[in-house]
Amino acid sequence: MNYKDSPIILSEIKKAPKILVNCHRGPDSDSIGSALAMAKVIQKIGGQVTVICPSDIPSDLMFLPGADEIIRVNYTSFDFSSYDLFMILDSSTYSMVTGLKDSDKPGIRSIVIDHHFSNEKFGDINLVDSEVTSTGELLYGLFLDWDVTISGDTANCLLTGIIGDTGTFQYQNVGEKTLRIAADLIEKGANKDEIVFNLYRNIEFREVKMWGKFIERMMIEDGFVWSAIPLPIYRDLGEYTYAKEDVANFFAPIVKGTEFGIVMVEVSENVLSVSFRSRTGFDVAKVAAEIGGGGHKAAAGARIEGLPFQEAVNEVLKAARKHVQKD
Ligand SMILES: [Mn+2]
Numbered sequence: 001m002n003y004k005d006s007p008i009i010l011s012e013i014k015k016a017p018k019i020l021v022n023c024h025r026g027p028d029s030d031s032i033g034s035a036l037a038m039a040k041v042i043q044k045i046g047g048q049v050t051v052i053c054p055s056d057i058p059s060d061l062m063f064l065p066g067a068d069e070i071i072r073v074n075y076t077s078f079d080f081s082s083y084d085l086f087m088i089l090d091s092s093t094y095s096m097v098t099g100l101k102d103s104d105k106p107g108i109r110s111i112v113i114d115h116h117f118s119n120e121k122f123g124d125i126n127l128v129d130s131e132v133t134s135t136g137e138l139l140y141g142l143f144l145d146w147d148v149t150i151s152g153d154t155a156n157c158l159l160t161g162i163i164g165d166t167g168t169f170q171y172q173n174v175g176e177k178t179l180r181i182a183a184d185l186i187e188k189g190a191n192k193d194e195i196v197f198n199l200y201r202n203i204e205f206r207e208v209k210m211w212g213k214f215i216e217r218m219m220i221e222d223g224f225v226w227s228a229i230p231l232p233i234y235r236d237l238g239e240y241t242y243a244k245e246d247v248a249n250f251f252a253p254i255v256k257g258t259e260f261g262i263v264m265v266e267v268s269e270n271v272l273s274v275s276f277r278s279r280t281g282f283d284v285a286k287v288a289a290e291i292g293g294g295g296h297k298a299a300a301g302a303r304i305e306g307l308p309f310q311e312a313v314n315e316v317l318k319a320a321r322k323h324v325q326k327d
Contacts, residue, residue, distance in 0.1 A: 005212040006145035006278050009111055012125065013047055016085035016109070021054035023070060024091040025099030026241060029061060029164025029199060031090045036066045037157035038113075041148055052078070053100035059243050064160060065153045076097070078108045088123055090135040090161075092116035092294060108233045113138060115165075117285065118294035130296075133171070133178050136161025141179050152189020159190035164199060167249055171298050172281055186241045197321055204248070210243040214263065215251060223257045223324035226317065228272075229265040239267075246277035248299075259324060260284050264313055272304040272312040282324075290319035 013019065017200070021038050035051050042049040052073045061067055075098035080086070086106050091097045092114060094105060105122065112123030115138050117130040132138045136158040141151055150158070162182055166174050169182070186192055218227040225245075229237075237243070244265045251260025252275065259282035263275045270326045274291070276284035278298045285300040294303020304312040 001143035002145050003127055003129070004126060006142055009113075009125060009127065009142070010045075010146050012085060012109065012111060013042055013045060015085075017048060018083045019047050019049045019085045019087060020080070020083045021049060021051045021087045022089060022091065022097050023051065023055075023057070024089075024096045025054050025058065026245075027053055027055060027061075028070060028245065030136055030161035032061045032064060032070070032209065033157040033159075033161035033164065034065060034089045034113075034139055035070070036064055037068060037136065037139055037143075037154045037161070037181060038089060040148075040151065040157070041281060042087075042288040043149075050083070054097075054192045060198050060242075061160070062204050063194065064157055066157075075103050080108050083108055086110040089113075089139075090116075092119045094120075094122050098143060099263065102128075113142070116294070117234045117296060118289075133173050133221045134161045134165035136165070137178060137181055140185070145258045150185070150188050154193070155185040155188040155190035159185040159192065160195050161197070163192070163195050168196065168200070173253060174297065201250075204240070206238055207240055207243045207246065210237045210240055211247050211251065213237060214243075218251070221321075223259045224261060224320055225252065225258050225260040226264065228309075228313045229266065231266040231269060232257075234265055234267065235238070241267075244273060244275060248277050252277035253298075260287075262320060264306070266309045266312075270306055270308060270312070270318070272307070272309065274302045275303065275318055276300045276302075287319050287323045290323065291315055303313055 021035045023035045039049045039051050051070045082084045109150050110123040110128045115132050115135050119128040129138050140158055149184050214227045217227050248263040252263050259280050260278045265273050267273045278284045285295050288295050288300035288302045291302045295301050
């Protein structure tokens, strides 16, 4: 048994006629891959399931079977009353689920399944394992515990989550366990080439141009690089939300002589969205925590609200300088 809560979670699913599964705000490969994998397994068990998301689904993930059935919802008005159970995946806080700053918890039973170290365990049942690379990897262990057959489509969804959250197996938390799971998923029908093609060789031209802007504005100082995009430039570039994550993943952790990289974007008036990526094993979650954010050792994020662009950027740089000297 991988998780002691596996049987309880399975019995909750079996006794709930109608189940909701979430994708978090600004969903990534792990969020969508995990939600779709969970939905497929619930259907196999005989449950009725609906997958919901507060944001649009990124076009590069539409290749996943079932992605076109995800329903975009507004949590301020969403009616939970006709559902019996809410499966919340890959989300460390309820505001990550809803995309809203404050919102009431759903009035139905909820099960949180996640791998974020900073998970607030806000469900009625919480299965949080921060040792695994991704929610996809966690679900693989859970499905083994349940003794369900993992179909080719389910395997493809899980491997998409694992590949997305490990930067295609690059990060330091990837060892033989994750690679064995990936191999097993490929054996079960996951298509690694299709996943890599869709995630990394299917980039909009305007996004590539946006990377150029980030790189052009990148600065280096003792121990780290950073790049900050103010709102007018972000608007000029088409407010392409996913470019920030991609640029953080691809370019923040690569510069020789640095411990980590920071990407900052003013996504709306006085709201700075910040991504940290570690190059060397330096714990960027500590820097993120300093400014009210969270995440993992290798990848973390934060949002600074209510400060003008330059002041917000200075806050981030102050935290980064403090930690780079101390650690
Ligand atoms: Mn994840």
